[in-house]
Each structure stands twice: as C-alpha cells, then as structure tokens.
Amino acid sequence: MATQEQIRALLESHAEGDDKRFTAVALQLAAQAARNGQSRFASELKHLVDSMRSSKNNLKTTTLDPDVQSSLGDISSYVSVSFPNAKLSELVLSEQVRGSIQRLLLEQQQRDNLKLHGLCPDSHVLLVGPPGTGKTSTARVIAGELNLPLYTVRLETVISKYMGETAAKLKAIFDFAAISRGIYFFDEVDALAVKRTAENDVGEMRRVLSSFLQFMEEEATESIILAATNNPQLLDPALFRRFDLIIEYGLPDSKGVKSLIQNRLANASFSRIAWSKICEDAFNLSPAEICLAAEDAAKDVILSGREKITTEDLSSALAHRRSIMIHYAK
Template sequence: MATNDQLKALVKSHADGDDPQFYAVAMQVAAKAARAGQSRFAQELRDLVDDLRERSDVRARVASIVPVVQPKGELGTLLSVSYPDARLGDLVLPDALAARLRHVLLEQRQRDILSKHGLLPARRLLLTGPPGTGKTSTARVVAGELGLPMFAIRLDTILTKFMGETAAKLRLVFDALAVTRGVYLFDEVDALAGERAAQNDVGEIRRVLNSFLQFLEEDTSESILIAATNHPQLLDNALFRRFDTVMDFALPDEKSVEAVVKNRLASFQINSLSWPRVIPAARGLSHAEIATASENAAKRAVLDGRSRIRTDELVEALTERPRSGSHRDKAN
C-alpha cells in the first residue's frame, strides 16, 4: 500500500495539475504493491495509469502543432521521429541528477511565466557518461513528459567529406528546430564537436565544429536540443559554454542497482532476493546491462513456470553480462 509520503505526493501533484508526477507516484505505488504480493491490485493500477496517460497524450498531440510529423525529402534522411511515452518514474537516477532533470522540465512547463520576466527556460542539455547509463533514456523522458516528438539526428548521413554539404545538412536540421517544436537528440555528438586543437589532415573536423557552434549560437527556437556523448574528453571546450545544463551520468551505485532490479522485476516476486549477493554481482555494469540481466532472469523464471525470481539465477544473469571496457561500446 502507499506510504504517507506517496499519498502526500499524490495529493500535491493533483492539486498542482502535475499529471506526469501524479502518474509517476501512482506507478511507484503499483510497484510496491506488486512486491508485497498484491499482484491484481498492482496490475489494475498500472492499467488505469496507462489508460490515463494515453488519453492525456492524445489530447497533447492534438493540441500541439507539429508540421513535420514525419520529416520529408532530404530532411527525412537526416532525422528519425518518434513519440516516446517514457516518464520520470521509468528512470533510475541519483537524487541530485533527478532533481536537475525535474527542474529542467519545470522550467519548460512554466516557460510562459518565465518569459514575462524576460527569462528563458533551459533548453540545451549536454549529457555525458559511459554507455548504458541513461543518457538516451533521459532524452526520451524529456520528450515523453512534455508530450513532444523526439527527433534523432542521424550523424552518419550529415557528416560527409565535403564541408559545404555537411554545413548545409546541419542548416536543414536547425531550420527544423525552428519550424517544429520537439526534442532533438544529437547522439555521439563528439563526432561533430571534437577538440579543435586535435590534428587533422585537412582541418575538416574543425570547420564542422565551427559550423555547429555557429548554428547553436544562432538558434532561438523553442525546441529542446539534447547532445549526448560517451567521450566528453573529446569535446571542444567551446561546446560546453553553448549548453544550459551539463549532466554527468555514471555507473549505478548500490542504491541504484537495487532500484533498477526492482523496477524491471516489479511484476515478479523478489522478496527473497539476497541483495548482499545481487549487488556485488552487478558491480561495474551499466543501468542497461542490469536491466537486461534482470529480464533474462525473469524469462528463465517464466519458462520454468515460476513468478518468483531466485537469487542464484539473477546473480548468474548479472555475472554473464560484459563490463564496460570489455566489449565494444553499446548504444546509450
């Protein structure tokens, strides 16, 4: 059942009209109920929240003007669009990082109030950290929480051996930012914004970076621009100054390991898990790897006709996952 703090959070979010926070707390209540063995109630509550979210998303999409639902022509080769339904409750972040993200969302939701005082909401986020630690998931959450489309920039189609072509394609993308409000994700941005002092045969990377910095400087749209990199040390220092917020993601600590496992296995019985064995087995793994291992353990239980997750099978699934640096980097 809900704790006192969760009940207060539900009432406060309802009074504030903060639907996303209301849904997030409700999902936490459902997860807690599932862990307590109240599976039927937990599923009914999750279904109810999902239904309310879907209705809210439909209203938001109808109310918002999105001229480029699916990018056309050359722009279609540069961007891929999706409508994420991810929410804050789906993320496992350290308290400080989660608080910064909530504040970014608050500024976006209250941008009209800020504008009356000559202030602009944070809309450029630089996310850094190892693969699988939640950077791309955070971009999806920003889009989902604000009811905006998410446009992923395909850097492989933007970068060409001809500087003029690359700059022209970047211009198309930044023009789209102004025309269609959305969340624009530049993943692996170090490919665009490498250190200008680095040696290069023809100085091409330096010219690409200069164009990118110029477009960032000139951009006055209401879209949210998110850049992510696994290698912040490769970024030119000038890029950091162009962003309102720099968020550094890290491998999960013990508290986060437990939270990721509980989130992924909320519909299973995990009361008997031995955390002193599970947490060391997850050491060195990213959030994504821990989630994958949890799912693998769950599939073994399902195929064995069980709803209870055993410590041994979860530890084994965690141990099987590759650690950072032991394999080729995977997607964020």
C-alpha cells in the same frame, strides 16, 4: 513557394478529413518558407498547425504515421521523428540527475512566465556519461513529459565527406527546429565536435565544428537541443560553453541496483533475495546491463518451470553479463 503537388495534397487531405496528412504537408511548407527567408510566414503557418493539433489532440500518439516523417521534408533522410509517452517516474536515476531533469521540465513548462521577467528557460542540454546509463531514455522522457515530438538526428547520415555538405545538413536541421518546436537529439555528438588539435587538424571537420558552434549560438527557439556523449574528453572545449545545462550520468549505487531490478521485474515473484550480494555482483555494470541481466534471470526461471527468482538466478545472470562486457571490451 508551394509546389503543385503540395497544393493538391493539401486540398485532397482536407477533403478526405485526413488531418495528419494535412498538417504534414503544412509543416513541409513552413520549413520550405523558413529556408527561403520567409520567417514570418513560416512562424504564422506553424502557429496555425499547432493550434489545429491542440484542438484535435493529435500530437499524443505512440505510432509513427508515414506522413509525419514526410513532414520533415529535406531533412527526412537524416532525422527521424517519434512521439514518446515516457515519464520521468519510469527511470531509475540518481537524485542529482533527477533533480536536473525536473528543473529543466519546470523551466519549459513555465517558459512564458520566465520570459515576462526577461529570462529564458534552459534549451541547450548536454548529457554526459557511460553507455547504458540513461541518456537516450532521458531524451524520450523529456519529449513525453512535455508532450513534444522527439527528432533524433542520425549523425552517420549527416556527416559527409563532401566539402560543405555536413554544414548544410546541420543548417537545415536548425532551420527546421526554429519553426517546429520539439526535442532535437544529437547522440554521440563527439562525432561532430571533436577537440581541435594539431594531430587531427582536418580542415573540413574544423569547418563542421565551427558551423555547429555557430548554430548553437543563434537566437534561442522554442525547441530543446539535446546532445549526448560517452566521451566528454573528446569534445572541443568551446562546445561546453554553448550548453545551458550539463547533466552527468554515473553507474548506479546499491539503492539504484535494487530499484532497477525490482522495476524491471515488477510482475515477477522473488524468493528471499540477498540484495547485498546482488549489489556486489552488479558493481560497475550500467543500468542497461543490469536490466538485461534481470531479464535473463526471469527467462531462466520461466523456461525451467519455476515460479520464483532466486539470488542465484540474478547472481548468475549478472556474472554472465559481466563476462560478455569484459570479453568485448578487450
């Protein structure tokens, strides 16, 4: 039931024409109703909010209003919300990864058509690959392409040492996802779903994993659940069966290295670049590391008063980035 403060906030925001605050409080009420078992009322209220957002085109924004974060209610302390406008064309990806993302977007865009034929779009997706290969960027792109909010789950605040608390927080997140369509991103999901073995048989973590698996199995919602891991070998085998789609990310090939640098330094001037050497120097570096090296090279050119980036600038920056990674990998 709505509290006096929530009713007051609804009336004040309506009188002041503050649509963002009004919808934020309305979403709080919908989430509260869902947790109280009033799923029909929660769904109706969420539909009204979505209609209001659509008519006023308030969803597409790049800044986060404090009232939007407060709309998360009880889960606001361990879930953050943003509204990315990233596009798939901005990412340098392998054809296989790009194709998988395009298929996911297409299924979501035609989800009503699929349902008419008794089919459901993929909505549970696992992103697998080394750090810096584009998994987090993919979450932003999917949210941006579908014009949906991105809810990022901060697992360090979800996981608790107290019995039952982690599972309760997970339930609150999935309850909210059931009535608030969006992209729900669980990064480093191996913290929740580590493989069950005799060596790590901790009762509470087994219960957490069981709860997570159960929530993943529940009736599909309009939301998309994204999970990412750098260490798939740590995940419990049962988790893989809960995902409709698994996308594997790898390190860039020569074509990818060149595209990454050219895209990142699109406004820079280059001298004649020996791309074969640059690709050799970038071998086994992640896209994130290559982009950082490209930025370092561009900064060196600007600070030295020169106008064009040379092969030596890029090669030196890549070598420096590699030395850093080797040093901290020890």
